[in-house]
Amino acid sequence: MGEPAPRDPVGRLPSTRREWSALLALLGVRPSKGLGQHFLYERGIVQRLVRHAGIGPADRVLEIGPGLGILTSELLLRAGEVTAIELDRRLAAHLRETFGDEPRFRLVEGNALQTTTADLFADGDPFAVAANLPYAVGAAVVRHLLEQPHRPTRLAVMLQMEVAQRLTAEPGAMSVLGVAAQFYAEARIAFTVPPTVFIPPPAVESAVAILDVRPQLPLPETEHAAFFRVVNAGFRQKRKQVANSLAAELVLPKETVTAWLSGVGVDPMRRAQTLSVDEWVSLTRALPFAARPV
Numbered sequence: 143m144g145e146p147a148p149r150d151p152v153g154r155l156p157s158t159r160r161e162w163s164a165l166l167a168l169l170g171v172r173p174s175k176g177l178g179q180h181f182l183y184e185r186g187i188v189q190r191l192v193r194h195a196g197i198g199p200a201d202r203v204l205e206i207g208p209g210l211g212i213l214t215s216e217l218l219l220r221a222g223e224v225t226a227i228e229l230d231r232r233l234a235a236h237l238r239e240t241f242g243d244e245p246r247f248r249l250v251e252g253n254a255l256q257t258t259t260a261d262l263f264a265d266g267d268p269f270a271v272a273a274n275l276p277y278a279v280g281a282a283v284v285r286h287l288l289e290q291p292h293r294p295t296r297l298a299v300m301l302q303m304e305v306a307q308r309l310t311a312e313p314g315a316m317s318v319l320g321v322a323a324q325f326y327a328e329a330r331i332a333f334t335v336p337p338t339v340f341i342p343p344p345a346v347e348s349a350v351a352i353l354d355v356r357p358q359l360p361l362p363e364t365e366h367a368a369f370f371r372v373v374n375a376g377f378r379q380k381r382k383q384v385a386n387s388l389a390a391e392l393v394l395p396k397e398t399v400t401a402w403l404s405g406v407g408v409d410p411m412r413r414a415q416t417l418s419v420d421e422w423v424s425l426t427r428a429l430p431f432a433a434r435p436v
Contacts, residue, residue, distance in 0.1 A: 151215035152185070154240050159183050163341055165210060169232050173342055178277025180348075181209050182300070184339035188216045188274075191350050194332040195272050195298035197221050202269040204262065204294065206254045206283055207276055211237050217272060218244060225262055225269075227254045254283055259290045271297040277344065281305050281319055288326040288355070291363070297327070297353040306331050306349035313418045318377050324419045325360060325369070327353035360423045367435045369426040376414040376422070384417065385410035394430060402430055 156162045162183040166173075173179040182188065191213065197203055197220045208214045208226040214237065217224045225248045228234040234251045241247045250257065263269050271294045275283055280301040287294060301309075310329045311320040323329050332350045337343035361369055375391035376384050389399040403410045406424040408417065 151218040151241065151244065155211055155215055156183075157185070159341065162210065165236075166341065169236055171230070171232055176278065178279070178302075179209075180277070180340035180342060180344045182212055182274050182340055185212065185216070187300075187335055187339055188213045190333060191272060191274075191298055191300065192216050192220055194350060194352055195270060195296060197270060197272065202263065202267065204259075204269055204271045204273075206271070206273040208237055209233055209274070211240055213272065213274055214241060214247070218247060222246065224248070225250060227252060227257060229253055255279065255286050259287070259292045259294070263292060265292055268295050270294055271299065273298075274300040277302050277305075281308070284309065284353070285319065285322055288323065288353070289366075293326065293355050295355055297355070298332070298350060299353070300335060300348055300350050302344070303334065303347040303349045306351040309351050309353070313416050316415045316417065318373055321373050321417075321419055321422055322370070323353060325422075327355045329353045360419065361426060365426060368429055369422065371435050372426050372429060373414075373422050376417070380414045382413070383411050384408070384414050387414060398430055402428060 156165055162181065166181065173181060197217065199220070199222050201221045202223045202225070203217050203221045205214060205217060205224060205226040208228055210233065214224060214226055218241065223246050226237065227250045228237060229252065231251065234249060237249055250262065271287060280299070284297065284299060287297065308317050308319045309323045310331055311317065330352050332352050335348040335350065337345070337347065372388070375388050378391045379387040385396065385399050385403055388394065389396045400410045402425070406421070406428050408421055408425065
């Protein structure tokens with residue numbers, strides 16, 4: 143007799159909201175407000191996310207916070223390999239029981255913010271990220287992944303709408319998060335997600351953001367610390383003119399900062415949220431020696 147056919151990953155999981163709620167109760171899991179946990183149960187949403195991620199059978203995929211496994215099951219249908227990081231021991235046990243016999247599935251128990259991509263993938267092995275990120279850590283996880291030396295090629299992540307908008311903002315509404323995301327990647331919102339497809343439903347809309355990581359960054363790795371020193375200094379007092387904020391935070395004479403800004407074509411009276419990534423890059427290239435990180 144031959145080997146038994148592998149079970150369909152999707153067929154191992156509930157299909158209705160009532161069944162998903164019953165599974166949470168069986169596992170003894172109560173969604174944590176502190177962690178911003180909202181468990182997605184609508185399969186059509188994860189199918190759309192995977193399509194927008196462009197995942198195929200040759201791809202390695204990293205999933206952060208797989209929870210009950212609805213996205214995991216869809217990734218196992220499409221991807222070559224799936225590595226999932228889960229912090230909650232009860233959910234990890236459920237995932238191991240559900241997908242543990244699948245050779246293309248690897249479960250890592252731990253905190254994604256304390257795990258490096260070098261711990262998970264060999265240097266030079268490309269991988270993508272697909273995840274429904276907990277609200278409380280979504281922005282931090284995105285930055286953590288983008289700032290790794292071994293970065294993903296693409297991220298397709300579900301976040302609260304406000305965070306997705308910050309990732310994809312244009313000058314006039316920029317933030318440190320938006321500058322960081324767009325320094326590393328081209329970011330866009332793929333589609334919005336209503337509260338009604340989650341258990342429990344959040345108070346706000348969510349969105350799936352796609353970040354295509356740049357194969358070549360605007361600055362070499364050796365300049366990244368200087369870049370973020372300048373950006374953080376500029377936004378530290380974002381209600382002030384950018385010249386005043388930079389002078390105060392970098393401890394530079396106002397005249398030096400004014401000349402520095404003017405020299406790269408930035409009006410010293412502008413505010414940090416109006417500057418583009420390219421303008422922050424130009425400022426870093428012309429950064430006065432006294433302000434460079436040691």
